[in-house]
Amino acid sequence: MTNTIKLQIRKPNDSGNHWEVNITSTLIRHSNNQAVYGNRQAKDPIHSAISEWFKDNLRTQTTRYRQFSLPHRDFAEVINIETCAILLGRKGNRLTLNGKVESLSTISTALARVAYKAVFEKDAGKLLKTLFKTLSMPEDVKYCLENRVPYHFYNDFKKTTVRLKAQQISDNEIAIEVSDGIWGTMTLRELESYCTFYLHNKKRSKKWMFVSPDLLYERTVGVKPKVSDLYLMVEFLKQNRQQDIVEQRARQLVREMVAQHPDRLTIEYENEIPSIMMVKGKGWDWKLTNNQYKSDIQAVSTYVWQPNMTEKGLEQKIDEWEEAVLDIIKLNAENSTTDEKKLPPKPVRKGAWLGPICIDNMSGGSSLGDQFVTRALALLSDTMTIKIVNTIQRYLSTDEDTFRYGDDNEMP
Secondary structure, eight states, X not given: OOEEEEEEEEOSSSSOOEEEEEEEETTBSSOEEEEEOOOTTSSSHHHHHHHHHHHHHSOSSOOTTOSBOOOSXXXXXXXXXXTEEEEEEEEXXXXXXXXEEOOHHHHHHHHHHHHHXXXXXXXXXXXXXXXXXXXXXXXXXXXXXXXXXXXXXXXXXXXXXXXXXXXXXXXXXXXXXXXXXXXXXXXXXXXXXXXXXXXXXXXXXXXXXXXXXXXXXXHHHSSOOOHHHHHHHHHHHHTTBHHHHHHHHHXXXXXXXXXXXXXXXXXXXXXXXXXXXXXXXXXXXXXXXXXXXXXXXXXXXXXXXXXXXXXXXXXXXXXXXXXXXXXXXXXXXXXXTSOXXXXXXXXXXXEEXXXXXXXXXSSSXXXXXXXXXXXXXXXXTHHHHHHHOHHHHTTOOSOTTSSOTTSOOOBO
């Protein structure tokens, strides 16, 4: 019997809405809806959450909580993700995907990529292309090629986290720069095993767990390093510290973005670190400030230029002012021989930076520069952003493009 799961993927905003993807198969126990929420601890929260859902529900252990019921014997059954048909099976004690033996992790990752793609694309050919592209190279290897290879070591009892350059040199081999001009190699499978510890912090690989610089050199280059080689390697690694690389890239991105929008973005630096960024949105003006002491998901504080009180609040202040004025006039009339009390100024609405507005990153680990850039990009199109970030709305009391920073904002 064929059943269908409606996979409801929570959108990464404050709307509370979700995307839906239909998954159909005879392997599904019963038709139902399944909700998936982003994993904020992961580098890719949405993909990680979908992948974990597939992994949890495709495990071979029999339990009524699993959505898929996989036979313990050899089998081959089709799973349809929207219009894309994928053959899931078993040979012996190993799972297969389209007839090829793959690990549960690889299968879960591939199905997750196709499921998310199916949110926006229903064409079976394009979805299959996404599947083949995902299976052509392990997810962790792709990450290393895009973001460099993570590594850490201890020097003088201090942990140093670094990123090493990587290049693909064949269908099954990756070159890694372990020292200045010295490149070692790993196979795709070795790099996957290496990443279980240095990327995912899981102690499964005995060969690559807690590898010292000299062992990393020996296992990738193929020869033991000399004392001079090891000294040069450690100094090279210190110059490639992860945080330094990330911040350097982020600051360059900030400079490039300001150069692209000189009439809408201005920035101030303090000791070469971004301190304040002014953003001229389509509807309102915004100020971003460095607030790194708060948390890594909200290292930048956001403010909007708005009246310091609402119209109702102004009316109340004026009523209080009028009562105070009458009392002072009466008091001055009764005490004509003494110094007269001065009348207080009439209340007016003035512009002020309201905030900070709670805008969190989906996941942790983003650098200060990256958070400046992502918020600035969102606020340049603020008329769209306010529709998906609910925390902004309550700070806005004026219509679009009617209350700007630098104008005469006194409103009697």
